Amino acid sequence: MAKDPVNNLNVLSQDLLPTPQQVKNALPLTEKAQATVLQGRETVRRILDREDPRLFVVIGPCSIHDIKAAHEYAKRLKRLADEVGDTLYLIMRVYFEKPRTTVGWKGLINDPFMDDSFHIEKGLHLARELLLHLAEMGLPASTEALDPITPQYISDLITWTAIGxxxxxxxTHREMASGLSTPIGFKNGTDGSLTVAINALHSAARGHHFLGINQEGQCAVFRTRGNRYGHIVLRGGNGRPNYDSVSIALVEKELAKAKLPVNIAVDCSHANSNKDPAVQPLVAENCVNQILEGNRSIVALMLESHLHAGSQPIPSDLKQLKYGVSVTDPCIGWETTEKLLHSAREKLKPVLGKRKAPG
Structure with a gap:
């Protein structure tokens, strides 16, 4: 870049990306894929409105780094979704962006080749290509909205969105959420506090005016109507879980006090499992038992699951990567995933249809 004594003192270069419309023209939304997305969003809305008694379960790798492994996982998950679909509505976790406290790999979109080359244009293409493949399979997908520009490239293929x-x-993220077309889950703060999530739910439900880019890549002012399908996601905090019945009861009370729908999703990972994948099934089983004992507020579960259990560091020689193993948070393996979801389905099938909404 040319020297400028005033602007961009710490910017080394600028590279133009293809516009959202150009990427979508290269990988257009097919009729079959659109049907999957629309049906998925409507199903989640119906669950949140208590018109569908099932639980929705957001499940899949902590992050996507290997497209081949993602395809294999999706194929298995689609088969499992068909087996448990009368009780559990499965949505594949397809996370392309990873927030970092300091530094580290930021995900497939930011660095698709995992070598600090940061070919973001290729990452966007790979992400959309994978999502299109899943939607054409009939498998709904979820992701975390992190960069506020990224949704313009892929959000038409997303069923459910998380705000971390x-x-x-x-x-910025509350404003973005107010305009997203998907139901959206706001996680409680990293310290375990509920206040930030409750404030976020109120904010996202209202209309906003903010800057963004349109499909042609132009800067634009967006005016939103608000997203009424926001809900809280409990993930624990500061090493303390918040999925137990006492914590759930306190959250119910706070949501009712805030005049918000008493809909709770439980993230079985993160602080709720102390990042130990072996604990995730125990958290899920605890939530299932709460429902069996009369809980009416838990509407969803989140699980980090992959082809194989555990996690691995990213090696300098990428040929040493183990296939189907997470490179971010540790996950449960496929055998555990199948056993857990089949067990949950068998326990919940007799009771979910009789379950009444809170209040």
């Missing part, structure tokens, strides 16, 4: 614990307090 680090960004729930962000005004």
């Amino acid at each position: 614990a680090r960004t729930t307090e962000s005004q």
Whole structure:
């Protein structure tokens, strides 16, 4: 870049990206894929409105780094979704962006080749290509909205969106959420506090005016109507879980006090499992038992699951990567995933249809 004594003192270069419309023209939304997305969003809305008694379960790898492994996982998950679909509505977790406290790999979109080359244009293409493949399979997908520009490239292929614990307090993300077409889950703060998530739910439900880019890549002012399908996601905080019945009862009370729908999703990972994948099934089983004992507020579960259990560091020689193993948070393996969801389905099938909404 040319030297400028005033602007961009710490910017080394600028590279133009293809516009959202150009990427969508290259990988257009097909009729079959659109049907999957629309049906998925409507199903989640119906669950949140208590018109569908099932639970929705957001499940899949902590992050996507290997497209081949993602395809294999999706094929298995689609088969499992058909087996448990009368009780559990499965949505594949397809996370392309990873928030970082300091530094580290930021996900497939930011660095698709995992070598610090940061070919973001290729990452956007790969992300959309994968989502299109899943939607054409009939498998709904979820992701975390982190960069406020990224949704313009892929949000038409997303069924459910999460706002992470680090960004729930962000005004930018609350504004973005108010305009997203998907139901959206706000996680409680990293310290375990509920206040930031409750404030976020109120904010996202209202209309906003903010800057963004349109499909042609132009800067634009967006005016939104607000998203009424926001809900809280409990993920624990500061090493303390918040999925137990006492914590759930306190959250119910706070949501009712705030005049918000008493809809709760439980993230079985993160602080709720102390990042130990072996604990995730125990958290899920605890939530299932709460429902069996009369809980009416838990509407969803989140689980980090992959082809194989555990996690691995990213090696300098990428040929040493183990296939189907997470490179971010540790996950449960496929055998555990199948056993857990089949067990939950068998326990919940007799009771969910008789379950009444809170209040």
